[in-house]
Amino acid sequence: MHVLITGAAGMIGRKLAERLGRDGAVLGTAIDRLTLADVVPAARPASFGGAVDIVTSDLGAPSTAAALLERRPGLIFHLAAIVSAEAELDFDKGYRVNLDGMRALLEAIRACGEGYRPNFVFTSSAAAYGAPFPDVIGDDFILTPHTSYGTQKVMCELMLADYTRRGFVDGVGIRLPGVCVRPGKPNKAASGFWSNIIREPLIGEPAVLPVPDSVRHTLASPRAVTGYLLHAAGLPRGPLAGRITLTMPGVCCTVAEQIEALRRTAGDKAVARIRREPDATIARIVAGWPHRFAATRALAMGFRPDASFDDIIRIHIEDELGGAIAA
């Protein structure tokens, strides 16, 4: 099996490549080649014995897509995207990469012809949704994004469903909840605090909490998200019945519950490193985000969220901190 990952240098792309490299197989078939594409060079997964192509190119540029398909990957994870804040800041770039990039890839697949119809897994986002919301967002709830990024993601969902219906590709999409705990440095994204208030205290650093403790959101660990991607690839497509993009489940919790989980894991000292600095702008942005999903279809189809927020913290400590936390 030849697997192509776009956006392979991103956080999820890297985790997925590492997992595939470690497993050496996907959907019951040995992986003989990994193509890792991104605008910056992706890392070669250490434990993988097969061929690896590191491709540095921009999906928004002409002919990039065709080049990625030259060896006809049987499984494609399309993760490449300009993130929300950048798509909001640079309108043209967001549409060029997030919409036109996906379309170029789908068109290049269609142009291959000769019965080429790869398994295509697309990552959409909870940003597909826009307030006002019911208490629990069901699978039939309308998608009215409040950002250009969310708009582009839903447009891609629709396009993928149409290309799949027409038989050009075998697509499935997953709408990811907030990913937590994000490894790396604190960032200025409005959603950064979800991860910052856990990751930083665990390494003895202070963290800023800009929203009230009562704010509720749905979260998934990077490990769970990697699991979703692989499960999506293996999903029988019949039961999707044309509605090929699924809202993923996650751990639904308040900031207060996150903090209590941190206390159980790392004690009062860790919790004391969280500094409350209310930020009205961030609070307003976050208020427009969906907080609870039914994810009925995804759960029925076997997608498995993390068991609890305690579990999300434990996974971070295992996967990123080698099991050790600051005293």
Added chain:
Amino acid sequence: MHVLITGAAGMIGRKLAERLGRDGAVLGTAIDRLTLADVVPAARPASFGGAVDIVTSDLGAPSTAAALLERRPGLIFHLAAIVSAEAELDFDKGYRVNLDGMRALLEAIRACGEGYRPNFVFTSSAAAYGAPFPDVIGDDFILTPHTSYGTQKVMCELMLADYTRRGFVDGVGIRLPGVCVRPGKPNKAASGFWSNIIREPLIGEPAVLPVPDSVRHTLASPRAVTGYLLHAAGLPRGPLAGRITLTMPGVCCTVAEQIEALRRTAGDKAVARIRREPDATIARIVAGWPHRFAATRALAMGFRPDASFDDIIRIHIEDELGGAIAA
């Protein structure tokens, strides 16, 4: 006020141009210029005294959009589209005209700059929806189209909402139900029978009914649709709260109820001209279409459907047959 209509040679475009020509004003302002654009020359509305530009061009072609905006129309009705059956038959043409054409228009508007932010009314369609459905489709129900045409319409809805949110245009969209009674000749569209079984008997011609009498759908007269377009143009945008496309109301009735209305209007003789010829393919296509909408938001915002199917027939007789029906 300078008004631009794209798709002005189509059935709704023509009705709208005639109505604007007759009224001589829109949104309380005199119309000094009408630009009527289509791939074939649109008809000049007989009763209009102002300037009329008949533009024959293809929105899918480069520079077409910019040319249409040269005189900065303050109100744009974007009706141009490849219809459902053709978009299904010619995949590239559907995306080129229905998606890229709209995007070119929006981009050309954005490129004007200098505070140009026209009132932009877009016609989406009930084809935005895809089965399975609840008994009544609420305004929050997800859009999962089953056709390329429907896919392109929803993608355009999303794009228009984003361009509007960003302040490039002042958009509003309306999802039209089935239009009935369509003037003209019987056509092979799967939805043709809705109109055929009324229009043909009224002029003494036979008509074919390919589906069971129990089939239910939501319909609006061309006159009601023209009213929706004008009402949309004048809609205060605040209450839309970002969800700028509204599902329009209509008369929800079964084929049996249509036939009884025909009987009340034109007698048993007219009804006897309907020949039942079940067509499994058409029945299957029609079964996937939405049949009943709550249209709560549109009704609350003052969109007024036809009063009954009897009314829809009466409007057809008045507007298309000069008040006379076959004996």
